[in-house]
Amino acid sequence: MRTPKPGIEVVQTLCRMCDDHCGINVHLDGGSIVDIDGYAAHPWNKGRICVKGRAAIDMVYAPDRILKPMKKTEKGWQEIDLAQALDEIAGKLRAIMEKDGDRAVGIWKGEAIGFAQQEDLARRFCHALGTPNYFSNDSECYVGRYIGYSLVMGALPVPDYANSDCIVLWGANPPYAHPNMTRAIMEARQKGAKLIVIDPRLSAIARRADYYLPLKPGTDGVLALGIIKLLIENNWYDKDFVEQFSIGFEKLARYTRQLTFEFVADETGISRELLEKVATMIARRAPRVVNYAGNGLEHHENGVNNVRAVACLDGLLGSLDHQGGNLLPEGAGLRNLTLYDEIPLQHLGPIGADKYPVLYDFRQECHTMTAMDTILSGEPYPLRAMIITAANPAMTNPNSRKVVKALEHLDLLVVRDLFMTETAALADYFLPAASFLERSELHEHRIYQIINLTRKILSYPSCQDEYQFWHDLAHRLGAGDYFPWKNETELNRWLLEPTGISLETLKAHPGGYRYGPIRYGKWREKPLATPSQKFEFVSAYLKGKGYPELPEYRSPAYLADRDEKYPYTLITGARKLLYYHSRNRNFPRFRKAVPGPEIEIHPSDAEELGIASGEPVRVTSKIGSLDIPASVVETSEIVPGFFQITHGWKEANVNLITPDAANDPISGFPLLKAIPVRIEKL
């Protein structure tokens, strides 16, 4: 930490400019933030942060930040008193629920300002209203992996990079998505660990890989099955674990036996020779192997099964809950804010739960893409009002044109955010939200088993914190009993109570308070949270729902059933350093650094199409067309025939051409990373 200048106060909290939760020092001059840097005593980031963290200053004090509640009238947006706005919203909600039932109201949690309680408060509010319709960005991010891993081992594990001898990254680019994993991985490499990166794009992390496997998108599952085949054929697997703690190994072995290496190579584009080298490298270092699956695996028609195939490796390598492997997380034992056990909502017909029952069973998550159809059609029942807190589906959900149409169709749309986003612009009411620096919430960091209390550093009178908003609205709707705490601090005290840890203790530990020792091999004493209580190479649960019991590989449609009208394949959503989904585009300094969207093109495709960097191209999918400048990358940076556009740019919103109706049948996740397209020079 820089030696503070006289008169500068330095306080610690966690950053929430992305989902990495780094410890930060906030430098204050007379209550105003003048600088932000990394807090050295936090074990996750050890004093280092990325530039997004420092740019929280740009966010909090942004000239276009909206600090007053607003109501859309015939004359446009008009400022409105907060209490008045909440009264009116409550009145409109009541009228809608009286006419069409409680489930005509949906609640939607976004990623922009969240810590853990943001989600749970929104879910609790659903219970307070009696609506099953909780939506979030999670029906297109994170949950595909959560479901895949939970099916196999009952939890989404956390990677123990620090003690690992071999790290395998599947469709993940930590430098831009989870910056601090980068340092942990590089420190492990310095001690001799190997790094294998599997990605159609040569990402930042792939630059440091011992083996880089540029596979075709959506073929990770068959690559994992190829590795499994080699592990079994060569007897390179943990027989004790397999015999005592797993089910379905024989079926998996039979299934991989009939898969040929030629098929694996044809599907993935990775040679048998490279596959063998990688399998050998992994086997040699088992059980201290981390296999980490990123968001790149989820956005395919075979997403969950690809993740399951990767998850199976942990059982074969003995790396499940082994030091240097993938650890089963243990929480601090906070009270649960949600009420699904007390008040089941499933009988009320959560939207999408019939089509994607696994998504609902595992996450009590409704399907946002189905919600758009429901809003527009009124089928199977009317969905007429939505409260969205810090989400921007008009930019980030697939088929944006339909999303905008659906949100416009609502009788009531309330958006809480810091800025007038593309989604907020469609709202009837805009309520200014409190940024992460204006709230105090609890956060568990399960890799280190520490818990942090974030610190409220400043406040604006009309920018409510998450708790106060749901509290005030619930009280107006006669459901105040669900939100009995005076404020977020009292709520935090209640959440913490069973842990025996006090708020005062947490305040005294800005680097996080260790709530328990890191333990390995917990499955020896405690059964896994799967139906069989064992590691499931096959899932009877999935079979019961009509899905394959094995993590079977199905060739993605773009390979197996290519439509000649769309000869190329578009990947979307690769992360970039300065931007977090659709956010940060309004910071002038960031805009200057990275001014706009582009489509990444391989030099050989650029030559074929006659395109040079900077020239505009038209990308057409079955959904629509998009004009965007080209960026011809270097030959190794993307697999030829594949193109990439990062989401979140209003100047060229790639979700205008992403399909909302081509989904993974298990998770319901949209197809965002292998979209058949046509490309033309303009």
Next chain:
Amino acid sequence: MKIVSMDPEKCVGCRNCEYACSFIHSDDFDRKEARIRVSVFPNERVCLPLTCVHCSEPFCMEVCPSGAIEKDDVTGAITIDPNRCVGCKMCILACPFGHIYFNAREQVSQKCDLCSGEPNCVKFCISGALQFIEIEEAYQSNRDQFVTKLKTMLEKKSFEGEAK
């Protein structure tokens, strides 16, 4: 004496250091303002973050006609006093590493000043490729890395022999 050490085995070319340097010196996230520059060669998979090495006998200081370049005896930092710099660019030509830049707006030369002993490039280096460490420590880590590399090379060889 501490130096900014650079480990190309850790650098991923993310450019956080360039942006952080620009922020602290020009209140902006403009890579052109950065005193550290990362060269990324994707096809060769090489990333090289390079900045002023603060020479013991700096050519830039020797050649400067206005005495604007000074050496801090305690930290070893070679710094340019913008009030004394006449903008002649001799230092830029003299530096064999190319780590002095010309600020056209202010008409002065600019270079790494080690941020008064807490280099921002290091604080914002998320991979750990950049470290601000005592020079002896930098040697030590090179030696350790070399030993580790040799060890793993030999390990791999014997195993691949076994496997096939």
